[in-house]
Amino acid sequence: MALLNLLADQRYNAIAQLARLAAEDATRSWQQVDPSDIRSSYMAVLPNVLASVTAGQLLAALNATDYVTAALDAQGDPGARGPAVDSAMLAGVASDGRPLETALLAPQVTTFRALAEGMEAPLALARGAYSLVRMVSTQVADAGRLADGLAVVADDRASGYYRKLTTPSCSRCAILAGRFYRYNAGFRRHPRCDCQHIPASEADDSLEFDTRAYFDSLSERDQDRIFTLAGAQAMRDGADPAQLVNARRGMTTASIGGQTILATTEGVTRRGWYAYVQRALDPTTRFQATPESRYRRAAKPRLMPEQIYSLAREHGWDRAEQVRQLKRNGYLLDGRSAGPHALTRIAADVLVR
Ligand SMILES: [Zn+2]
Numbered sequence: 001m002a003l004l005n006l007l008a009d010q011r012y013n014a015i016a017q018l019a020r021l022a023a024e025d026a027t028r029s030w031q032q033v034d035p036s037d038i039r040s041s042y043m044a045v046l047p048n049v050l051a052s053v054t055a056g057q058l059l060a061a062l063n064a065t066d067y068v069t070a071a072l073d074a075q076g077d078p079g080a081r082g083p084a085v086d087s088a089m090l091a092g093v094a095s096d097g098r099p100l101e102t103a104l105l106a107p108q109v110t111t112f113r114a115l116a117e118g119m120e121a122p123l124a125l126a127r128g129a130y131s132l133v134r135m136v137s138t139q140v141a142d143a144g145r146l147a148d149g150l151a152v153v154a155d156d157r158a159s160g161y162y163r164k165l166t167t168p169s170c171s172r173c174a175i176l177a178g179r180f181y182r183y184n185a186g187f188r189r190h191p192r193c194d195c196q197h198i199p200a201s202e203a204d205d206s207l208e209f210d211t212r213a214y215f216d217s218l219s220e221r222d223q224d225r226i227f228t229l230a231g232a233q234a235m236r237d238g239a240d241p242a243q244l245v246n247a248r249r250g251m252t253t254a255s256i257g258g259q260t261i262l263a264t265t266e267g268v269t270r271r272g273w274y275a276y277v278q279r280a281l282d283p284t285t286r287f288q289a290t291p292e293s294r295y296r297r298a299a300k301p302r303l304m305p306e307q308i309y310s311l312a313r314e315h316g317w318d319r320a321e322q323v324r325q326l327k328r329n330g331y332l333l334d335g336r337s338a339g340p341h342a343l344t345r346i347a348a349d350v351l352v353r
Helices: 001-031 038-062 063-073 106-116 119-152 171-176 211-217 222-226 229-236 271-281 293-294 305-315 318-328 344-351
Strands: 159-163 179-182 196-200
Touching: 001 038, 001 063, 001 119, 001 196, 001 344, 038 106, 038 119, 038 344, 063 119, 063 196, 106 318, 119 159, 119 196, 119 305, 119 318, 171 211, 171 222, 211 229, 222 229, 305 318
Parallel strands: none
Antiparallel strands: 159 179, 159 196
8 A cells, every 4th residue: 555655644744744843933932031030030931832732733633634645546436525624623722621821831730740840940940941841742633633533533534543553663653553443443643643544444454553563573672761671571472462561551532631622612712822923923912920811712612532432432433423423512613614714824834844
């Protein structure tokens, strides 16, 4: 499946580049944090960080429908297509449903904790920067992944997907990638996970990742490091990889922070999104003392996509009902979108300044 692999690689590279751009942009904002007044100086640049992440999320989610459509076309029967993903619904909200503002306080918390442990300010800030990069790149990549998952559900030519991983990979992902997933199975992941969907019209062993071959390709030292000493030894003794490592450890679908959140009140309305971005483009605008209450939008709670899949599995909804629920929650449009998303240009302006 050369074409399928090519499409998946393109999609992977596009999302990885957006995650990197957003992380670089956010890091530039972080460099303006003043060690003598971390809290208010971070609050001052937080709108820029929010804009970077939101723009990255929007652009990462943008081409999901095209990617999934092309991947399924490559497997035969072109023409049948589902409704398009509304990428704006995945922007401005953390993938676990938390407000992005709240998730982005993590770097500040990390810095304060490091200072409390007696670390020097520059080192503590560097630790905060690392936390920021991790959060930003995870959120951008997750928006792309959630969008791809939505596009898989929306196109009923897809019976499911394979998990494509980019080596070097952790043992959990290597094990999870060795099988076929139904279209609404959800996607287990961990922070900074770079695994992606390969949409599949039907189960096809040749698309499965060969966990054993990956293990065998590693040096003994890497085998021990990635699969743990006991796990690697058992693998060398011929054990079935799926039996060895608890592949679910730290891997979640509906949450990424260890907490499952059912719904989000983050209305990623066009107006709300513009507000983020315009503040970023106009540096004279500053966050007030309570950014959350000020920017909270009065949107009605909506379920995160993974939560809808989980309800669908629990209640045995048919595919049409799942698509209906996804539309009701705003993730899928009624038809195919006409032309590029209205927010594309402004998002690109934020990231490529
Ligand atoms: Zn992994």
